[in-house]
Amino acid sequence: MEADAPSTAGNANVRSTANQLHDLFSTADIEKALSSFNPLNVKEDNSFGIRLPFLLRCLGALQARSDVLPYLTQGAESQRPNVNSISRLLEDVAAAHQGAENVELLLAIAPSLCYDTIGKSIGKIPQLSRCKVPIHSRDLFESDLTERSSWDTRGLSAALDHYLSSYTDAKLKRGLGDEEMPGKKQKLDDYDSDDNIIPPAWTSLGKNDNSKAGQNSDAIHHASFAANDSYESAMKRTLEELISLVKSSLDSDGCGRNLDDGDKPVGNSNTLHKEASTPGISVKSESLFAETNPTSSSFGDGCSSLSVMVVTLMHHSPVLRHDHVATALCRAAVPQAHTLIQHMAANCPASVPCLLKGIINAYKLVDQCSSLKPTTSNTDDMDLLGSGAQASDIVKASIKATRSIASLSQAEALNVTHMLRKYHVMDDLVLELLNDHDPVAGASFIVEKLSTGFICGNDTSSTRRKSLRRQSSSSIDQHSRPIPLRPRILGNRGSIDNVVTPSHQKVQHRSCSQSKLINALKENKSLVEQCMQSVSSRVSKDTSICAGQVALFLRAFAILVHCTEVCNSKTIRHIVGRIPDLVMRDGKTGLPECSPVDDVNKLAICVITLVWLNVVKSENEMTDSDSTTTPETLWACLLRIMSSPSSLECVVFSSRLAGFAIGNDATSMVTMILHHVYSTKFSSDGTSDINQAAVSVINHMLSDREQLEQIHKSALTLNTTVYNPIVTIEALGRCEVLGYTDLDHLVKNLLSDQQSCRIILHNPMLCELVQESVKMLMRRPTPHLPLVLPVSLKYTLHLKPMRLMIPTPHSISIHHQFSLERKALSIQWSTCETSELQEVRSQFVIQLLYALLFLDEVLHRKTASPFVINPRAFPLKEVMCFVTKDSDDRGSDTKRTLLHMLENLVSRHCPDVLHQVNNEKPDSSDTSVIVFEDITPSALYQAIRDCLQDETKDPSGIRAEKMHMMCSSHCTTDALVTTVCGAVLAPKHSQRKVLNYTHLCKDPLVIFKAPVSAWKCHGVRTLMLKTLCHLMKANESIAIGSSKTSQVVTELLAARNSIIARCLLFAQTNLSLTHCTLSANMIRALIARCPGITAALLKHGLDDDGIVYLCRFVPESFSDASILTAILSNKETLSVPERLVLANASLRIAIAHCSRQETFAKGLASVSLSVLIESFQYVIGPVGVPVSVLREADGRDTTEVCRSTLFKMIDALSTVNPESILKGPSICAIGRIERLCKSENASVGSGVVAARRKAVLKEIWEACGVANTALGAEIQI
Incomplete structure (x- = not known):
């Protein structure tokens, strides 16, 4: 393998050439790739050996094309490809490798195997498709963790069951003759089973042996036929086992369920593989894929015969997809999985994304199954796969296969990291690859993963379940389009943006992968040392990098120190010794607010403090040689940095650290450091162990208290506080430490x-x-x-x-x-x-x-x-x-x-x-609003006073109203309120009355002391009502704040609102004013906001004009219908005349607003009419008395009051709408009054008093007749 090449100086060029070779083949630059071939380095460099299947296929294609190419490209010499040159280079490569002949033989056998014979089977098998799993057959929880559909593998089963057996029969017919046809008795020898079991000598049949050159042609022909037959059988067996392996992988969803109908194996698809009911697939010991030593079946020159056969068969069997094969190899933990996958990637660079997807699928199946079947306390490692491969073996096989792909080239390694980060798997491998190929991206990856991973606490079960469902929803799409080949190779390899995971994906997979990376770093100290060495090499003295990159590496280093708790390392001692030189100032006077090296300065303080904390926690492990990381040395280094800030930002940071030390606040100090390192809010709940170490660090700092206080007070200045007051805020919180002065x-x-x-x-x-x-x-x-x-x-x-x-x-x-x-x-x-x-x-x-x-x-x-x-x-x-x-x-x-x-x-x-903020005050910044600064409160006062004079030039008050609007654009509210009230309340010929705004808010009723002339002037009345609205709001707030109970507030405001409503009604009905819409709106608002005002007004007496005003302009007065009904039903609270007067007003309100709620209107009208009938004797007066002897307390004649009220109520009944619901009760009430009049008239005697009594009864009878006529009823005689 390329990954196993020795890292010596002599082989550095060889490995560089191998990396470039893969990129050149990926971009189809074959001639340039072949020109780098050196026959002398064949033993050291196997990059061409593993690509022999691809190169020999290219050589055969070029040789077949060279005959017809001249005829196709006549007249275009400049555009003719240099076929002969490429062919010669390919022949040189083939000649330099001993196993080329055997590879060529396998390439020649593969087409006949896959197309001529099996082409009728494999070639006609439809492309694999998904078959939907019924919803009712899926578990509600597990279905979210697995794919929503499975693969239909019936074509693969049919090929294994029928077509491969047909191929065996056809080969037997062709090789053995008619006497061995099926149905005849035959003798069996030791080699009749070579179709299923390959002889032990098949691996050596392809080697050249010059000692056999003298054999006769028959022996050579016989040996060639035997070799071809053995290779053909081996390839046939490899194809069968590969299809069976892929089918076993596809038939199982990886979480303990088989997706085949009936849960039974189809055909002989699992002759060498046990049925996979878990992520692991078992491979029998006699399988070709169970071989552990790839050299036992090798052609030499890095070519494994099994690898060559798999690569060749994958080329001629399109039904087998690269991602499915990779998943199956990893799930079976095939010993040579990494070699097979690397050879497939090397011979087909376009298949790399698919191979990676297959590997990642196998890796993620282990995580999903482990989440569904958690291990118990007596379970070894992650042994949850039953009879299949162990979880640890699958993980190791996946990581090893991924690393083998990454070893092909640097560009391929960066593409591997991109895909692994996209799906949030193998974070430790990603970190390892980034450290080797892109240290900047590696540092960024450390910050991204470890920062959020360490901060996130343990997920609850519900959170974990949601996280797993999100993983399922973002699982690898088998149909997703792979990364384009040329952009993958020619993209910006060093760009951090190319390897950064989208933010939404980072959030979704945070809790699953990041904690594993932290555990992997704690277990793998060599990886931690590799990361620290990468950081150290980038921030070394001779490396000129920008401050942003230095800050990035320091942040990554600080996170590694905190997460891994490493303190005894040469790399740490080297970085700590280098930090002061990175952050020292250039000696300029004056401090700016911020500088480009602020982050570097603050991170340097954090790094030294975290190292110090780890030193304190591991004092027993320290040796005498660790002189650089002793507390004294670290404190001296830290004090040097804090005493030389680069800007006010660094002054604030150093002062905060010193302040926490002075205040013995270890928790806040650790939280501040971790907050800056992780660039996010850090909870102090899980930092108890580090807080204990911080106490020891603070005690050591306090040994030099004078310098510590000097650093702390450097930020307690006006200039620094204005820039960032955080130090002052924290000092105010612990002022007992520093004092108040x-x-x-x-x-x-x-x-x-x-x-x-x-x-x-x-x-x-x-x-x-x-x-x-x-x-x-x-x-x-x-x-x-x-x-x-x-x-x-x-x-x-x-x-x-x-x-x-x-x-x-x-x-x-x-x-x-x-x-x-x-x-x-x-x-x-x-x-x-x-x-x-x-x-x-x-x-x-x-x-x-x-x-x-x-x-x-x-x-x-x-x-x-x-x-x-x-x-x-x-x-x-x-x-x-x-x-x-x-x-x-x-x-x-x-x-x-x-x-x-x-x-x-x-x-x-x-x-x-x-x-008032958004409603009353115009915006003076608006250019459309004109600000009249010349209109002062004094001018407004004079304008209002002029309106109240006898000989005024502004009788309507329009000028005063305009001046008030102009003055409100630049005067305060309290000034306007006091001006208006002072103007209307001042005596006619006296000086200006000075009023206090607070007193006016406490007693807004004082405004009703204004003279009648103020109420008759329209403009002044408008200003008074606006001022009254403002004072009422202020008074309500004062009442709520000063009262202890809400009941007191309610009663107080109800009494105030009743007085205001009565005053406004009186002003509207008795001062000969024109209708004022603003007054009507205020009355309506008061009655709507405070229920019971209408009842209070009517109960304490309201003149007819006031009642008419309520009926005409205040429909909200009907909201107290239920209260009025209750008052009228009680005969003890009011006297008869008072009840009758209240019944009159209630009846008129019910008639006026009957359409609002007919049910309440009918009830109120019925009660009012009942009161009228009950009071009929008071209307006609006592019998036999010449004068009225019934008087009220104020001296009014009770009979006269009741008689006038009766006529008003009968007159009101005549206004009832004939189609209204009140028609029936009205007719009944009039009928009863008529009958009472008739009975009283019959009992009246003779004389003057009797004549006067008859006249009253007649007048009542006639009024009832008029009302009946209006209602459309007949007069009862």
Whole structure:
């Protein structure tokens, strides 16, 4: 084999020539390949010997073509192929090999065997096809692990059963004569069974023997005939056994089930092979494929007779596919499987992808079967295959066969790694091949496989089952198109992209293959040493490679050190000694934020730390000669690297490591190192052993505490914190170690510097930094003095307009630099954006976030502090709009995180602000929105006051409404609210009334103290209603936050909403106003949101105009029908006149909105009419009394109230739709009233009182008649 060639200096050229030879034959460059042949190296170089079948076929084809070629290419001398030259080269190759004659003999026999005689059988066998396995015959779990269909091998069975036996009869007829025809008695000698058993001398019949040259021609003819007959029998037997082997492989699905109908062997297909019910196929000892020594049947020159026969038969038997043959050879663990597969690949380069697929199929069958039949504790190795080949033998045969293909050439080796990585098998072999042929890809493979494989924990049973199903779904497609030949050979061999597995496939097969690679590396120390030597050679001093490749090799080296726990190695000592020279700075002053060697620097620290951890864990195995990997040497090397950073990024990394050491946080230190090495989140659950070693390492580091603290404090600066605040965040979390003074000073400097605030506003760890700062403050003993003081300078707001306070860095930072209210008043949120203004806004946002978090912590801990802020005193909506806009402009996830935190804080303290962010404030950055900066709150105040004067130029208030809209583009919400309320509530001839926004939010009903003139002005009324909506939302949030129970909140808001609805109804019905759509919408919203308001309004009395307004413009009033029904049914809660008044309103609402829900409307109308009939005696008054003696508590005449209500209800009944469901109850009620009138009229006596009583009854009778007529009913007389 080519893989067994000695690796001496003299044979280096021979192996290089063999690699090039395969590539040349693959690209059909035969002449160039043959020109490299050297007859003197035949014994050392077998690359031409194993390809004799292919070369001799080419020679025969060229010799047959050379006679006709001149006639076909006349007149085209330049295009004529050099057939004679190629033929001479082929003849030279054939002459140099002793076994060429025997190979040629086998090539001559194969066509007659496969075509002349068996061509009628094998040639007519249809191509193998798949036969579907019924769904009901498959196990639900196992079917996901195996192929959905099997192969139909009936043609192979027929060939073995019929055609091969026919061929035996035909040969006997041709060789023995008529006297030996079947049916005649014959004598049997010792050689009559040569068709099935080859004589022991068949292997030597092809050798040249010059001593026999003197024999007579008859003896030569007899010997030639015997040799031909023996070879023909051998090839026939080989073909039969090969077909039987392939059939046994195809008939079994590899997981313990036979796919033949009836589970019985077909014909004599398994005469030499036991039926395969498992991935392993048993081969009997007398089979040709059971031979263990390939030299016992060799032609010499590297040619095994069995290999030549298999290669020749595969060429002339298209029904046998290369992938099926490779699978069968590996599943049977044939001793010469790797030799046979290598010869097939060498003689047919195009079959390499198919051969690899077959090998991988056999390899994966073992994994699938092992997952279905897990081994028990007393099972040796993976002995789960029963009577077939052992699992370990199949795996070894597959790996050995794959390695033999890879040994053909470097390009073929890279193609092998590509396919193995594609199907996630044989990771250790892939790593070995990549180390030999492409070290960069090898390092990438280590990082890809070991990083994800080590992080993934043990899969649960369900996860494992899903993983196995995904493997089945991505199993090798037998019909997939192989990789094109020329791209495979001529592709970029050194490119990492050519060997990288797609991401979706990596995820699917993660849990199965990667853990095996880690175990293989732990068991195979030589492979680990090979990988480390590959890394060492690439990062050696004389090799000039880019920083990215150095980082890749260091990362791969670190992963190997961590996974294999190797520390005592010359290669490790060499790399550790080389690391400081790779990362030392060039001596330039000043540190950039980042540099190209940052990753190299950080990985160097990780490598040394991991080696140190392994040294601590294996101290007993260390020897005195390991001076390079002692803790003192490693600490000196680590300290040298950490003290010479290349950028701020390296400063942060070194400072974090030093901080963990100072804080005795071994777990965090190990997690940080592994996180950077594996480039992903690393769980600390499975690192208990390495954490114990880290404690010892930290103790050794703390022996030099001064330098360690110096390295740690190098990142606790304003410049470094602005770039990456992770060190500051971690220091704030363990501030009891370092103290408070330095950290307080650092955070104060950050909050006071506007440029730093603007930069750090885009940092993803800003929120975490502010949170940790507040938590550090709250861990101190009381009193807690925050860094941001909410000093309230109200006079600033009163005396100076907001637009005139232009911020300057000097005015903001000289005094009260942390006064949020002063800063909020000094910022123009709608002016054109400048860098200076953006810095001020960013500073205010961060300070406001600090103050809100402090407020949240104080409320959460239920402690009192005089330094908490009132969130409503600040422009929260403007701040959130600014953060939202900046986030959309920059596309920063950091701003979205900041916005999310602000929304959470605002929702807990003033949630009503969240509804205003996207609805009320126009975007000043939109060019279509005109910002009127000249419209100030003072101008708006004067405009509103002018509308309320007697001689006004804006009686409708349109100008004031427009100015409010313009002013809202650049003024804060609280300024607009206080301006509007102050203008409408101020006395007519007095100074401006100063109102507090917080007080207005607590009592929004104060706005109803506005004069009537304000309600009659349309524009002013619109502004008042908009302001009222805003104050109601704020008041609701305050009520929810201040009340202990939800019941109290519900009752409080219901009472407030009832008062607001009654006031709005009164304004609409009694102030001679035109219909206001905004008022109607507010009433409808209040009634819809708060059930029971309609019942409360009607129960406490509502005039007729109000009832008409509800019936006409507020359909939501019908939602309280069930409540009204319950109130009317109870006779004890209300007096008779009150019940009758409520029944009147309920009846009119039921009639107006009957179409919404007829069932509830009918019930409400029936109860109302029942109340009417029950109160009839109060309508006509007591008998025999000249004056009304029934009075209410307020002095009203009860009879008069009931009588007027009765007529209103009868009038309402006349409006009932004749087609409505209320027609029946209405007619019945009118009929009963008529009957009551008739009976009362008959009992009335004479006199003045009787005459007045009859007149009332007559009036009621006539009203009932009108109602009956309207309803279409007859009048009862």
